[in-house]
Amino acid sequence: MSESIMKTDVVIVGAGPVGLFAVFELGLLDLKCHVIDILDRPGGQCTELYPEKPIYDIPGYPVITGQQLTEKLMQQIAPFGAEFHLARMVEKLDIQPDGSFVVATDAGDIFHARVVVIAAGGGSFQPKRPPIEGIEAFEGKSVFYSVRRMEDFRGEDVVIVGGGDSALDWTVSLAPLAKSLTLVHRRDEFRGAPATVNQMRELVASGRMNLVIGQVSGLEGANGALLAVRLKTRDGSEISVPATRMLPFFGLTMKLGPVADWGLALNDNLIAVDTAKFESSVPGIFAIGDINHYPGKLKLILSGFHEAALMAQAAKKIVSPDERVIFQYTTSSTKLQKKLGVA
Amino acid sequence: MKLIVVDHEGNEHALEALEGWRAMEVIRDWGFDIKAECGGACSCATCHVFVDDTWIEMLDTASEEEENMLDMVPDVEANSRLSCQILMSDALDGLRLKLAPSARGDE
Known part of the structure; x- marks a missing residue:
């Protein structure tokens, strides 16, 4: 041995x-x-x-x-x-x-x-997996439950889902690197640290990221490569946002x-x-x-x-x-x- | 007192419930597939259910603590509640809930 x-x-x-x-x-x-x-x-x-x-x-x-x-x-x-x-x-x-x-x-x-x-x-x-049809095929390629290397998100269309510290911290950290960044949360209230919530609000106000109040309803792409995420907004309408990376943060x-x-x-x-x-x-x-x-x-x-x-x-x-x-x-x-x- | 539960296959069941029991406890006691891993402490969001629209107004408003935990539910809807926070009472006799996919034991 x-x-x-x-x-x-x-x-x-x-x-x-x-x-x-x-x-x-x-x-x-x-x-x-x-x-x-x-x-x-x-x-x-x-x-x-x-x-x-x-x-x-x-x-x-x-x-x-x-x-x-x-x-x-x-x-x-x-x-x-x-x-x-x-x-x-x-x-x-x-x-x-x-x-x-x-x-x-x-x-x-x-x-x-x-x-x-x-x-x-x-x-x-283990991280909670959103019950979205077909999500397994994107995991490890386009959908991640943690950030190992920030560089993997540079120049990508990033969608982050959740309203806690993980979602907010990574939103603030990845927004400068990403091609686009969309934060999706079910309500316009956030549990995260107030300072980080404020940073996120400023990024939204200055047009450097998008905030969508709603939830993910579907994923578009093929062979593990994500292209877009379908969102159901709070008023019931469906929109599609470009996404090559998705980070769901719903806890463990x-x-x-x-x-x-x-x-x-x-x-x-x-x-x-x-x-x-x-x-x-x-x-x-x-x-x-x-x-x-x-x-x-x-x-x-x-x-x-x-x-x-x-x-x-x-x-x-x-x-x-x-x-x-x-x-x-x-x-x-x-x-x-x-x-x-x-x- | 009855609790009406729609299971993951869409079948409806009328469960005998007892006053003062949490809806989650009734569902679990009857052997339905609900994770409820924290055991009713409003700490895990794995007892998530959809409340029938005709009943939603009958429930007490969700506490801030429950709202915070609902943020951890990946398939949340406007009628989402945590079943550990619903106490059975005469006023809720016949309450109709649908089990949520994210609260399945194997999820």
């Missing part, structure tokens, strides 16, 4: 609250973890969807926000030094002849792990993604597990949190925490089959307290 392969006890797929707490439970048992997440920061749904929303059913916290819970968990697991690999998606999971696993990400990382813990919630966060949504291809028994797109170890149909691959299914399952963060604790005991037996593990409490065990850095 090449040296670039990272060897570890456990790879955790997903840095949401349950994936984070798994680091804690595995850490108490001396298992080293690498955590991979498609988002660029830990927290999963808690930080991506509802960072400021209150959660009332975390034991010990009468109320805590998604952001605060993530910060507390990061603080709690800090002593275990898990390595985070963010903004990348696990693409491949291959079982080795000895029952260990090789995990590969779309960023080119390769891990060799004894145990894989899937804590991927509702799946990978969760998709199961590559997990479906890993050969695990699924139950309605959820990973079937037992309730003693939360192990999938493949020994050594565990699934905890919202992504698993078992009779009586409740999609609660606290259920995921419980699942992490039991999973860790089973994972330990795989990594260290000959070691006798004594069940201990953090309150009374000096050994555990040393691991936590408090004794």
Whole structure:
């Protein structure tokens, strides 16, 4: 095996609250973890969807926000030094002849792990795709959900769709480069930063870009090359604007993604597990949190925490089959307290 | 109390609803294809529905928070609402909603 392969006890797929707490439970048992997440920061749904929303059913916290819970968990697991690999998606999971696993990400990382813990919630966060007929054929050629290189938009007829920060930031950045730029939004109100909204308004006023209140109703072009975008304006009329590039910005949504291809028994797109170890149909691959299914399952963060604790005991037996593990409490065990850095 | 749901194939279903339930919860409880990934926190826009024109006036106006989330709906129409923000009540007995393509579980 090449040296670039990272060897570890456990790879955790997903840095949401349950994936984070798994680091804690595995850490108490001396298992080293690498955590991979498609988002660029830990927290999963808690930080991506509802960072400021209150959660009332975390034991010990009468109320805590998604952001605060993530910060507390990061603080709690800090002593275990898990390595985070963010903004990348696990693409491949291959079982080795000895029952260990090789995990590969779309960023080119390769891990060799004894145990894989899937804590991927509702799946990978992916850009929302507008349900416009035939849009798939244009994706990656004319329709993009992010800007990798601004130069790719120079001299092009650009249509940006959306009313949030991404749509506005790229409108302001790309307007000077593009041959033409049209921003399409459903209403004449924008959620983005006021300064950027003002910049956009000035560009419109000086005739350097167009603002259309309406929505995209169709795409024109062939072989992936976009030529025009049809828009339905607020007054109900249809117009066509030249477009060789389109950038829809409707935020993120969760998709199961590559997990479906890993050969695990699924139950309605959820990973079937037992309730003693939360192990999938493949020994050594565990699934905890919202992504698993078992009779009586409740999609609660606290259920995921419980699942992490039991999973860790089973994972330990795989990594260290000959070691006798004594069940201990953090309150009374000096050994555990040393691991936590408090004794 | 009934909630009338038009599914993705255009078929109409009269669902028994309970007062105080969110329309999204009724739809999900009956097993219809609706993503509703944030679970009713008005944070994801994946419980988007089209409200029948004859009912739109009966609903409370969308909050600013809901309007902001509707900005994240890629197939929004004038009669678009988030079904997690519609609370079932006697006044809404018979409310008619159409499931939106962008809120399908596999989208």
